[in-house]
Amino acid sequence: MEEKVMKAIQDDYPADFAWCYGCGRLNEDGHHFRTGWQGENTITIYTPEKEHMALPGFVYGGVIASLIDCHGTGSAALALHRKNGHEVCDGTEPPRFVTASLKVDFVKPTPHGVPLKAVGTIHEVHPKKWRVDTEVYANDELCARGEVVAVVMPSTFLKK
């Protein structure tokens, strides 16, 4: 049976932050990545669409990078939310993060047509800056490694 993220931080993002092409629930054309806890790690599970190929049979690297990106900001939000004494879906608005940097090492060609599982390990750099190390698996094989440095969203992002 396919794993599923039951409670995702993206379900809790306020509406103004729910339009992201990667993980925004309000973006009809987006990927709808959803990130939740799995023990002390975080996970995002995503099955690429048929057009998301590099070559027939293999997933496009830019989609893997996108998965790692939103998984990173979502994981940082989960971690700071928990540090602040909250959990997903407890009625409190979670913190919002943006990506400062993104790194991806493509370990092996990623097969298309199966769910990808991103597993994150979170490190606090300081309260407004978190690093998320991510491994992306297909069929339980490691296909990519990623690192995201996520920072609390500066207020300039929300200027009207």
Add this chain to the structure above:
Amino acid sequence: MEEKVMKAIQDDYPADFAWCYGCGRLNEDGHHFRTGWQGENTITIYTPEKEHMALPGFVYGGVIASLIDCHGTGSAALALHRKNGHEVCDGTEPPRFVTASLKVDFVKPTPHGVPLKAVGTIHEVHPKKWRVDTEVYANDELCARGEVVAVVMPSTFLKK
């Protein structure tokens, strides 16, 4: 007047390598990134679609990472093709590259609704491995810096 890439390496990729979601001319749903020479540099110009937002008004980082990714492999293909004595559209099949690693530093929020210009500087690591340093501009402002290590496509990618 908007700049345009006249002769792009992706126009020359053989059909089996033209399905990439980022830069494949045969992928109907893809971004259709096109990369060509501009002096000793390479450029790719791309205007994100309306759904490619992080927040309303700003471009999604995963699309910027995708642009840097395909710009990197395309630039490496341009460089090795030239080193081999060929130019785009001279009737010779260009070499094909895949991404070994991708790094993006998001320098500032990237405004949505204007063309993005990726400018690449190419470094030969060895004949089958090239590094492409890329700057992404919107309205002539630097918004992101990227680095791609591209390697000549291993034959395992083309197994039937």
